[in-house]
Amino acid sequence: MPFAVVGLNHRTAPVEVREKFAFASTEMTDALSHVLDGKGVSEAALISTCNRTEFYLHVTDFDLAIPGVVDTLAAQAGELPKPAERYVYVQRGADAVRHLYRVVSGLDSMVLGEVQVQGQVRDAYEIARSLTGQRQAVRAVFNRLFQSALSVGGRVRNETRLAEGAASIPSAAVELARKIFGSLRGRRGMVIGAGDMGELTLECLVDEGVSSVLVASRNMVRAKKVAEEFGGSAVAFSDFWEDLPQMDIVITSTAAPHAMITLEEFRRRMPRKLKSPLFIVDIAIPRDVQPEIGELPNVFLYSIDDLEGIVTANHERRKAEVPKAEAIVEDEVDKFWRWYTGLQAVPFIRRLRERAEDMRQSELDRALAQLDHLSESDQQRVERLTRDLLQKVLHQPTARMRAAAEGGREHDILEAARYLFGIEEEDGLGKRSSE
Amino acid sequence: MHLVAYAIAAALYLAASVRYTMRFARAHPGATVLVAIIVYAAVVSHLLAVGLYWARYGEPPLVGLGPSLASLALLVGLAIAGLARFSIARSLGLFLAPVATLFLVLALIVGIEPTGSVLAFRGTWLVIHISAGFVGYAGWLVSAAAGLMYLLQFRQLKHKHLGAVFEFFPPLETLDKLAEWALITGFCTMTLAIAIGWAWTIRFEGGFRWSDAKVIWGVLAWLAMLLAIWIRFSRARTPRQAAVWNVVGFAVVFVAYLVARMFIPETQFFL
DSSP: OOEEEEEEETTTSOHHHHHHHOOOHHHHHHHHHHHHHSTTEEEEEEEEOSSEEEEEEEESOHHHHHHHHHHHHHHHHOSOSSOGGGTOEEEETHHHHHHHHHHHHTTTSSSTTOSHHHHHHHHHHHHHHTOOGGGOOOOHHHHHHHHHHHHHHHHHHHHSOTTOSOOSHHHHHHHHHHHHHSOOTTOEEEEESOOHHHHHHHHHHHHTTOEEEEEEESOHHHHHHHHHHTTOEEEEGGGHHHHGGGOSEEEEOOOOSSOSBOHHHHHHHSOSSOSSOEEEEEOOSSOSBOGGGGGSTTEEEEEHHHHHHHHHHHHHHHHHHHHHHHHHHHHHHHHHHHHHHHHTHHHHHHHHHHHHHHHHHHHHHHHHHHOTTSOHHHHHHHHHHHHHHHHHHHHHHHHHHHHHHHTTOHHHHHHHHHHHHTOOGGGSHHHHHTO | OHHHHHHHHHHHHHHHHHHHHHHHHTTOOOOOHHHHHHHHHHHHHHHHHHHHHHHHHSSOTTSSHHHHHHHHHHHHHHHHHHHHSSOTTGGGHHHHHHHHHHHHHHHHHHOOSOOOOOOSSOSHHHHHHHHHHHHHHHHHHHHHHHHHHHHHHHHHHHHTOOSHHHHHSOOHHHHHHHHHHHHHHHHHHHHHHHHHHHHHHHHHHSSOOTTOHHHHHHHHHHHHHHHHHHHHHOTTOOHHHHHHHHHHHHHHHHHHHHHHHHHSOGGGOOO
8 A cells, every 4th residue: 555654753752852843733734735745745644743743645656755754854853863764763555554543543642542632633634634726635545544544543432441541640630520529610629839740730620620729839929820820819828728618629739748738627627517529639749638637528538649549550451452442443454455455446447437438328329310210208218228228237347346456356357357348558557556 | 012012111121221230340331322222212112001001991000019110110211211311320220220120020020900999089180199109209219329329439439449330420419419309309299299199188088098008108208308308408418418318218218118018908009
């Protein structure tokens, strides 16, 4: 199959190199145009995310196409610690198709089974489709390739559990919060001590709809900055107890050497019975919250070890789903390959039908000239008769030729058909078949 | 003919129960199209059975143990169907589908036929009275199932053992709201049923029939629901305590029914 993928990802290049190769969405159409202007490329698409930059190509000549694309990547990256070729991989034929299917399924992602990549591939496809005219990047083959890739991603996520369960500490916190509160829309959250992980967790919770964010930190400048970022407000560290009873979710990530939220203080400051649940995520080391608080009614306390345990268990479960996902990918590569090889028969079938139609038309004209006594409606009947007859005669051979091509026997069957019907190399099919 | 339709409905409820159990065993609440189709088919078959019964005997299947159990199963089936496809609480079917199956199988065993006894209290008011009572019991059942799921989910979250229950069951808040909604609906319809029955006995018999087992049991269920509502809306109580009472209260009412059936004459029961 004349397909190739040329690019780099998190396995072949560190982040400082990957970011140099990355294309902004505004640069992608220019990059694609540039690749299509080069020789040997008939269709192209570009996926550029934080973990990968990859050109997908439908080529007419590998030797001409691939060096040109590598040059485009190198030009984008500029100065690098090593030559661009050291980071770049090339996969051809079915391997390139398989690679795309694995990417869209999350099998090739840094976080196994991540779902965002599906949207990123869809965006890449849409950007490529937006190129029209002489530099049309997506035609029949890439349309089919990318649509099938997106459906492979859907199939893997529906039929396996590859994307299930939180894959990071912040997403584990969000997953737990969802199981306690259902929707997080309108919930109130507080971060005590604005460490990086706390901020990241807060970001995930805000994305899920948590509003009314409070940030309490000893460093008020930092607290205000974080609060501003999430549309919340900063409070002095010493005042956090005042607001704690109104919160649904509390994230603690201070650098304090001992627990700041003790059982004694909690009992003194909080209502005796919490009517609604309080979810506390303690991601500080050493812990900010005394573990005994987790025993109180309606308090759900999770430490960083608890969250890591969830992430590890989910990762193991995702890994166990890989064979199932790979089997789906293989099945779909096989289907695509059959469809693509089936295309080999199309030009021949078109030529055969054109020739048969020409013969029918000329024979019909000749016959009708001798049957000028027929009424107009009778002439139309004769015309319809010849058309239907031709359709019926050609239906079986064309269907069989298509099936044979899809089954990988295109060479023998089409050669025989060419010989039998007297349609030789006029369509250039032989050249393509032998590629 | 109606028995065939009831049997098909029972088989479909059983298939739905198996499907829910399989999904629970795999902790996979995702794609629910198949189980939703099975539940909808069961309810359609069940409704057809009710229609055939009504057409044959000229009355809805509300009087007698078999018809009553079959109608109660239909209400449970409708609740599962309502939750099956779109609701975040669809996994409630894990508890409700086996209940619907059990009710309908029991009904088929005892026979879904009219009792033949002539009731003093007849007509539209009887239909409303019994239907409202059944909706009340079905609401109580849904509320108890949601309460039980709440307690199991609460336990997993509290003890950080995040297994199949965590994955398959809905969030605590959803279960709490569902239990509340089902309980209030059930209480309102049960109140209506008791009010109609009370009005009828006052009007035609001159007083409430306290000696009748079904009256005592109905009032007991109503009081248990009232208590559950009071606990739920009491400021001092937590959602967990409300869930505990949903389960315990329902269990008390159910055990009371079983005990009463063992010692009280058959004629005093509609269920």
